Amino acid sequence: MGTRDAQDTDWEGVRLHVVSGKGGTGKTTVAAALALALAAGGRKVLLVEVEGRQGIAQIFDLPPLPYEERKIAVAPDGGDVYALAIDPEAAMLDYLEMFYGMKRMGKALTRIGVVDFATTIAPGLRDVLVTGKTSEAVRRRDPRTGTRVYDAVVMDAPPTGRIVRFLNVTQEIAGLARVGPIRHHADLVRGVLTSPETAVHFVTLLEEMPVQETLDGIAELRETKLPVGGIFINMVRPAGLPDAALEAAFQGRFDTAELAAGLKAAGLAERTGDAGPLAEALTKEIAEHARRVELENQERETLASVGTPRYDLPLLPDGADLAGLYELAEALRAQGAA
Amino acid sequence: MSTFERGWAVTRTPPSLDIDAMLDDPGTRIIVCCGSGGVGKTTTAAALGLRAAERGRSVVVLTVDPAKRLAQAMGLTELDNTPRRVDGCDLDGVGREGGELHAMMLDMKRTFDEIIEAHADPERARQILTNPFYQSLSSSFSGTQEYMAMEKLGQLRRSGDWDLIVVDTPPSRSALDFLDAPERLGRFLDGRLIRILMAPAKVGGRSAFKLLNAGFGMVAGILTKVLGAQVLKDIQMFVSALDAVFGGFRQRAEQTYRLLQAPGTAFLVVAAPERDAMREASYFVERLAEEGMPLAGLVVNRVHRTPAASLSAARSCAAAEDLESNGEHALTAAVLRLHARRMQLAAREEREQEHFTSVHPTVPVTRVPAMPEDVHDLAGLRQIGQLLSSNGANSVSRSA
Known part of the structure; x- marks a missing residue:
């Protein structure tokens, strides 16, 4: 794998990758793999977590991440992945310090419950703090060189059901605060989120519910003028059998006798010399497999109708461990996602 | 159990969760299905509701955000916040009579509105309902859905119309938000902030900040600077208008919380046999124990099996x-x-479950095999119900 020109990728110019997906689809894993893939070849990428679940730490096998950008992995061919677990309370104190120079005041505000209020009760404020912190990292420049600190930022975002509200929250805030500093801040964040520098990706499985949610999510993004990214199809299992055999199995006319003969040849017959029962059991297994492949093909067609780039990520037999992440990152690069 | 014994228990089998005993026990009044997102909580809740009804219970299933086709399977075509009768149940299935199934989808905004209308005089209710802060809070506050789900549960229970309520919990950002949301609201209500926010409205005008001590005045100044005067005014109006309603809120939240600790409640933790979901399940089990909430057991959905397991x-x-x-x-x-x-996949899933059981050896478990298709109708829910109650037995040929 040589160094590749960044121009080859589907997301040239995108600097904020928001990764959403239905629960259970492996959203955090895909976000982590995408960060590794984007960092490959000597780039610097920040992986951001927004829901306080410490999923990134778990995937990279690290102790819980603090509210601090720190290097967590080295990408293939050089390149660094940094991670940040955004804590809304800390983000709020940051915000007060950055915009109002009120660091010490933060403690007083925490004590009387202002921070609690802002981060848990006040609608949307929590989300605007989190998206605000993320877009600050996207825009941040090195004061000496004037270049951007991160080549890309990947956000492990809330699940599909909440993603549009989460990203659109600046608008919600803007509705509440027609003027004033919060409005100004919200407008700034919205500017980043709706720009061509942002892409909102969806992770899905080839199953009915996650595919439906992906379609709904994309339609909602388009309505709210948020930039639609790619579809990452996770845990893809190879069909494993020629089409004709799958077709036969699907229709219940798989050649069990032929299979029994094969099993015998492989030395898997019972002591009596009979491979029939095993062949029967395996035929059942293959029939289910064929049915599943058929359903997956239907879901694949549905996803194709959306007209946005799609990437396949293989099911990792041993689960998404650290080695698996690099494997997924490689798959993403090979398909031009990064 | 000694660590020595535990060390030897390599392939530990958990106690089997007896779903039918739980459903048939008239003492079981509430079943709460909780677990991380995407593990099949809603389907499990619906299947349990149907099975209980077909075994003679009068059941209502409260779902929070069902997938479209599952909602259709239960005849829920609109979100109207009222339990609807589900037609097509086989109510003589086991020769018992009197079974009934109702289902409803939670409308959190309407639930919130109804509380306001019930607990504030008409003028004050109008003030609250038209306040922009309230409108935003009632439809998007990160804990509103959880809080309203618990509120609705309390209402259903108090109505006495059903002898079993099955509830599926919202897909929260942190799994136990439905337990934490009322407490968070309470912490806010007890906090000093609310007094600061309410003070000016009570005395009538922002100048009242001057009456407060210097520390409070400074905070108010900062709030004005950060939020802007208009937002602060909206918040103040909102908070003072809600003041009258809040007492009732807290009281009912506490009632519902105690209801969840009562012996008639059974928590089912739902998971899939994957690392994240099982880790989350462990966390749930521990939290429920801490809160004194009665745990019935663990449901492991989507377990992969094979009819040819003898071949390694x-x-x-x-x-x-x-x-x-x-x-x-x-x-x-x-x-x-x-x-x-x-076989590799099955072995990995087995390891994840064994890990859970070695940490929580007494938690009863039932498993449901993975199905190639999603559930679309009552027949599908009925099949899931059977699998739940037989710990996935007699189903190998149907697994996928």
């Missing part, structure tokens, strides 16, 4: 290799490769 992954792989190197029976070799992968 290793043997299957070796045999495939033999055939491949001899260049014969290519199709059989491919079948064996597929089988080996299936």
